[in-house]
Amino acid sequence: MDRERIVSRYAVAQVSSSWAVASSVTIGLLALTAYGLFTSKFLIKSAVSHKSDALSADPGLLKKNTTYERYETSSGRVYPRIRTFYSSNPQAKKLPNDLPLLVFMHGLGGSAAQFAPLLTSLVNVAPCLAIDLPGCGLSDFQSSELEAYTTVAFAELLAAAIDRFRDKSNDQKAILIGHSMGATICALLASSTSPLAPTCTKTISGVVAICPRSTPLSEKDLSAIQRLNWIPSFLFDLIRLADRRGGVESVSVLRVTGKDADLETRKLQLRFNQQSKSAVFQKFCLAMRLQELTVAAAGQQSLWGERVWSGIKIPLFLVAAENDKMALPREIEQISSWLTRQTKPQVSTEDKEVAPEVQPHGPVTGQEPHVPALPTSAGDAELATEQLASFKGFQTPSDHAQGSVVLEQNHRTKNATALKTTIFPAPSSHSLLYATADVRILSGLIENFLAKHVDKRLSPGWQLQHLTTSGKWDVKNLGKWKAIDPCSELIGGVFRALKTMREVDADHCPREFVKKFGWQAIPNGVAMVVDISHESPVYDKNGLEEGGIEYHKFPTVSKLPPSADEVEHFIDLIDGLRRSSKLQQRHDGAAAVGVHCHYGFNRTGFFIVCYLVERLGYKLQDAVAEFAQKRAPGIKHEYFVNELFVRYAVKMERRGTIVR
Secondary structure (H helix, E strand, O other): OOOOHHHHHHHHHHHHHHHHHHHHHHHHHHHHHHHHHHHHHHHHHHHHOOOOOOOOOOOOHHOHHHHEEEEOOOOOEEOOOOOOOOOOOOOOOHOOOOOOOOEEOOOOOHHHHHHHHHHHHOOOOOOOOOOOOOOOOOOOOOOOOOHOOOHHHHHHHHHHHHHHHOHHHOOOEEEEEEHHHHHHHHHHHEEOOOHHHHHHHEEEEEEEEEOOOOOOOOOOHHHHHHOOOOOHHHHHHHHHHHHHHHHHHHHHHHHHOOOOOHHHHHHHHHHHHHHHHHHHHHHHHHHHHHHHHHHHOOOOOOOHHHHHHHHHOOOEEEEEEEOOOOOOOOHEEEEEEHHOOOOOOOOHHHHHEEEOOOOOOOOOOOOOOOOOOOOOOOOOOHHHHHHHHHOOOOOOHHHHHHOOOOEEEEEOOOOOOOOEEEEEEEOOOOOOOOOHHHHHHHHHHHHHHHHHHHHHHHHHHHHHHHHOOOOOOOOOHHHHHOOOOOOOOOOOOOEEEEEEEEEOOOOOOOHHHHHHHHHHHHOEEEEEEEEEEOOOOOOHHHHOOOOOOEEEOOOOOOOOOOOOHHHHHHHHHHHHHHHOOOHHHHHHOOEEEEOOOOOOHHHHHHHHHHHHOOOOOOHHHHHHHHHHOOOOOOOOOOOHHHHHHHHHHHHHHHHHHHHH
């Protein structure tokens, strides 16, 4: 059966099916509509109060490096306005010019913003590229031909973006990092058995698949997708609004993050759910259905399963989460089995790593239930199968046993390439890509895998050695840096302000910092370092982490007072760090959070003062004085201090007006 007949039959089936089921679903739809009208005032008010505009909420790193591009794919399809993030390595002129391009692809219902926590680290390792799929994030959505929204079409779109930003003069390679459905899109570009194999397979040198799916869409799933599209988009919007009642505690959020996720992760998930569009999601699902019907009619295997994954002949890193209800850990086990000679991967004792500060109590047990193969990402997608339960029941997964062991396996595939699989323990879930508790570990694992199996030059340590030994890279003013005290006294009972460390300095390098100012060395010592400088650090963060001090990157631009959004995100970050079990365990919660920019006065002081005011109840003048006393002479740029008074004076006046 040729393609035209498939499309024709599909269209006719849509119309006839709609008439056939009209009588059985009309009452339900009318009831739901009545409910929507009855609650619309509440729902609209809720939408207005909670809606996060994708542009205003966009992380600063993405805002700074975003353009809107027009792409034409190899099939001749045109996407007129696709949000594109591209950032070259901050030290690109001083590092080898053929470092691989890291390419990030989000999943169904997601956006490039979900990669922001990973990008803050990986952007300092290599040039990075990410796009928002049509209708997602900040990209335009044009409801044109259905075939422009299949996973194959999206893979061609990503290939076009790679071709535009890859340095072809140096034969620059690309490494693909995909989440959920984005992992399938990456596999389509990387696999030698994909229908797109000639497109850019030769330019791909590695793949990282986070929460991938290996299960093809079943007949049951295809029928579910069709039933989903009987629901008008406006009604689906109302259902989703109701599903988000309760905000960060809503079913919409918890189905993705799990009930044990921290507040910051749940807030992010709520924002992503609010930004995803019902019409876009429905269009994507219909396109997937059309693609699967077309492939089946041609007598070929699904593009979601063994056909594509088994053809990957480059290093592959598979990541799953134990508490993920959308892409169970067995999905990566299935992919692994296709790529190895083993029928089922075995975990050896030496391949197990115990998560830091966590005591293992055994592996997960029990039979995993059937889960519909509908690929999901940002949360609202999973809502589709739940809302369709009234038409035909779907099984929903039961809770997993609570594990605490990061299971890691290292293989050689049948193609003699590296294969690594990692399963994050509960409560890690589908949101591990941006979960506060997981993203640092995930970033480190990705860096290590890429440096070991793809290109050793992607190691931060290798790059730091290259830059420092060649004398090309260091602090901006070495004399000024040496004259500044390395670490302040305790500020507000929470912080210590630092100057940046130097790997080549005998007195203020990470190893010496741990000995002099670490939480194990002095009372109220530093347990975590938050680096707010924009550039890559001139020290190896592993030196801190090996000494028991966590490293967090929160990049900001020098010479400019931090924006309101940056202050909000910084406060959320510090809140999360202070609640973390590790910080609480160190000196009964009295350990400090170290913060540094270059010298530890202006940006560092601005953020710390904001936290003292907003979280610790300081009056603004007292907070400024506290910082100046403990980190003399305090905030040096007068316009930074003026900005603090303007912001908080305005806020206090407004609050006073509201009270009156």
